[in-house]
Amino acid sequence: MNYISHIGQYFIMWKDIFRKMTKYSVLRSLIIQEINDLGVRSLGIIVFISLFIGAVITIQTALNFSNPLIDNSLIGFAARQSIILEFSPTFISIIMAGKVGSYITSSIGTMRVTEQIDALEVMGINSLNYLVFPKIVAMFAFPFLIIISMFVGIVGAYVAGVYGGFLSADQFFTGLKEDFIPFQMVYAFIKSFIFAMILATVPSYHGYYMKGGALEVGKAATTSFVWTSIVIIVSNYLITQLLLS
Amino acid sequence: MIHVKNLNKSFNSDHVLRGITTDFQRGITNLIIGQSGSGKSVFLKCLIGLLQPDSGSVFYEDKEYGKLSPKQKRELRKQMGMVFQGGALFDSMTVEENVMFPLKMFNPMSSNQMLNRVNEVLDRVNLKGVNKKLPADLSGGMQKRVSIARGIVNYPKYLFCDEPNSGLDPRTSSVIDELIQEITKEYNITTLINTHDMNSVFEIGEKIVFLKDGILEWTGDSQSVHHCENQHLNNFVYSSNLFKQARKANLKGL
Numbered sequence: 001m002n003y004i005s006h007i008g009q010y011f012i013m014w015k016d017i018f019r020k021m022t023k024y025s026v027l028r029s030l031i032i033q034e035i036n037d038l039g040v041r042s043l044g045i046i047v048f049i050s051l052f053i054g055a056v057i058t059i060q061t062a063l064n065f066s067n068p069l070i071d072n073s074l075i076g077f078a079a080r081q082s083i084i085l086e087f088s089p090t091f092i093s094i095i096m097a098g099k100v101g102s103y104i105t106s107s108i109g110t111m112r113v114t115e116q117i118d119a120l121e122v123m124g125i126n127s128l129n130y131l132v133f134p135k136i137v138a139m140f141a142f143p144f145l146i147i148i149s150m151f152v153g154i155v156g157a158y159v160a161g162v163y164g165g166f167l168s169a170d171q172f173f174t175g176l177k178e179d180f181i182p183f184q185m186v187y188a189f190i191k192s193f194i195f196a197m198i199l200a201t202v203p204s205y206h207g208y209y210m211k212g213g214a215l216e217v218g219k220a221a222t223t224s225f226v227w228t229s230i231v232i233i234v235s236n237y238l239i240t241q242l243l244l245s
Numbered sequence: 246m247i248h249v250k251n252l253n254k255s256f257n258s259d260h261v262l263r264g265i266t267t268d269f270q271r272g273i274t275n276l277i278i279g280q281s282g283s284g285k286s287v288f289l290k291c292l293i294g295l296l297q298p299d300s301g302s303v304f305y306e307d308k309e310y311g312k313l314s315p316k317q318k319r320e321l322r323k324q325m326g327m328v329f330q331g332g333a334l335f336d337s338m339t340v341e342e343n344v345m346f347p348l349k350m351f352n353p354m355s356s357n358q359m360l361n362r363v364n365e366v367l368d369r370v371n372l373k374g375v376n377k378k379l380p381a382d383l384s385g386g387m388q389k390r391v392s393i394a395r396g397i398v399n400y401p402k403y404l405f406c407d408e409p410n411s412g413l414d415p416r417t418s419s420v421i422d423e424l425i426q427e428i429t430k431e432y433n434i435t436t437l438i439n440t441h442d443m444n445s446v447f448e449i450g451e452k453i454v455f456l457k458d459g460i461l462e463w464t465g466d467s468q469s470v471h472h473c474e475n476q477h478l479n480n481f482v483y484s485s486n487l488f489k490q491a492r493k494a495n496l497k498g499l
Binding site: 023026126 | 330349
């Protein structure tokens with residue numbers, strides 16, 4: 001019953017975000033700030049993780065292809081499919097649930113605890129719009145981060161595969177281009193966008209509606225990470241079922 | 246003027262406010278006093294609309310708050326200033342940005358006009374040279390003054406102060422009290438102060454509302470406190486020996 005009421009409150013929050021818009025000149029600077037905090041500052045960790053995971057995917061695939069009849073170009077194919085379809089959109093989103101999600105929950109939660117949200121409300125400002133809307137807009141940039149992750153992941157796969165002696169560069173590029181279905185990029189883009197909305201709003205919900213003090217802010221950040229991850233994983237299943245099956 | 250009529254508020258089985266009816270006049274400092282847990286903060290939050298009362302009405306002049314549309318409520322809230330117990334300053338903004346915030350949101354002033362107004366109110370609360378500092382770099386008293394400056398910068402008609410003296414030394418508390426009283430007279434606003442500081446009661450209490458377990462037990466001014474027969478109020482106000490002595494002296498006409 002409690003879960004149902006949270007789900008209901010979450011969707012009411014979505015409605016309330018758009019109830020009364022903040023002045024455009026104020027929103028503009030908030031959006032730029034959020035793009036920097038949520039997007040640009042996440043770029044380093046995304047590049048680092050993508051590079052190494054791309055490399056590991058290639059090594060694991062190569063080591064598990066023991067049949068001499070299987071062409072080595074399949075290593076490049078498997079790396080591409082793993083990175084584009086799942087690793088970059090889904091697992092980077094889950095990593096971002098830890099980084100960006102906990103940042104959002106703790107910053108909004110601290111504002112709740114220190115009555116800063118009450119101060120906004122007393123001034124006649126729609127605090128949900130002021131706090132959450134810029135995050136939603138900033139997260140429109142998230143799919144572009146995922147594209148960067150895909151590119152860097154494939155670079156990592158190339159470096160580990162070719163310089164690790166598992167396959168030649170020609171074999172890698174042959175595999176990379178093999179049976180490429182452009183819709184798979186659309187699928188990855190669509191789910192990245194949906195995950196971005198989840199990343200902006202589920203942690204905001206946990207921060208905005210939290211009650212208590214400093215300890216509860218920490219608890220809310222943990223709960224937010226767990227629930228954001230769960231929602232991303234369940235959505236991933238549903239989107240895949242709808243778009244690919 | 247704010248008129249409160251038969252206000253009730255409960256949290257589950259806990260009946261926090263019980264049928265409160267009173268008025269708060271413009272141009273005087275209205276104090277809400279009572280022990281911790283007596284319902285003062287809940288009362289204040291019901292007045293400004295942060296909490297929804299179970300029953301009863303709050304009138305701002307002739308407008309009943311509960312019957313206003315969300316848009317009208319937001320318009321009314323633009324006329325309110327609030328000084329929170331902890332200051333509630335936006336900690337990522339400088340003092341100047343904090344004070345300028347309500348102007349930026351609602352006032353069609355140019356940047357220069359806003360800056361002039363910010364400097365004017367910071368000067369009014371005796372804060373100079375702190376414009377570029379962050380709230381964390383200020384003392385508790387200075388933070389309260391910034392909070393007052395933010396509360397009055399947009400020319401409010403109503404000023405609400407939730408325990409503005411908590412955590413401050415007696416001298417600073419007194420300065421804050423005097424400042425709020427002066428601003429109330431100067432701007433001719435309706436000021437409500439939620440406090441359990443007895444110095445505030447005697448120094449600036451032009452109208453005092455005493456709450457006990459969510460019930461309005463007594464109303465009067467700082468002078469009538471000395472002659473009051475209400476046992477609960479006397480227990481609350483004269484819980485320290487210093488104030489007991491003061492009362493004896495006052496009754497003797499010393």
